[in-house]
Amino acid sequence: MIYPPLDELLKHVDSRYTLVTASAKRARKILEDENSQEQSIKAVSNALEEIQAGKIKIERTKTGIK
Numbered sequence: 190m191i192y193p194p195l196d197e198l199l200k201h202v203d204s205r206y207t208l209v210t211a212s213a214k215r216a217r218k219i220l221e222d223e224n225s226q227e228q229s230i231k232a233v234s235n236a237l238e239e240i241q242a243g244k245i246k247i248e249r250t251k252t253g254i255k
Contacts, residue, residue, distance in 0.1 A: 198241055
């Protein structure tokens with residue numbers, strides 16, 4: 190079972206592409222802060238949980254996602 194559920198995550202973004210891009214950017218940021226490449230799966234999980242909780246504001250621009 191995937192946690193958080195995809196249906197719940199899609200309520201906070203406009204598309205799956207946006208979800209993937211935003212979570213990948215946030216996971217990279219988490220890894221930079223921790224300086225540990227071994228925790229990559231945990232970083233992605235943390236990024237998805239933050240998106241579900243509404244801690245991350247996703248803003249679409251013409252040039253990409255910020």
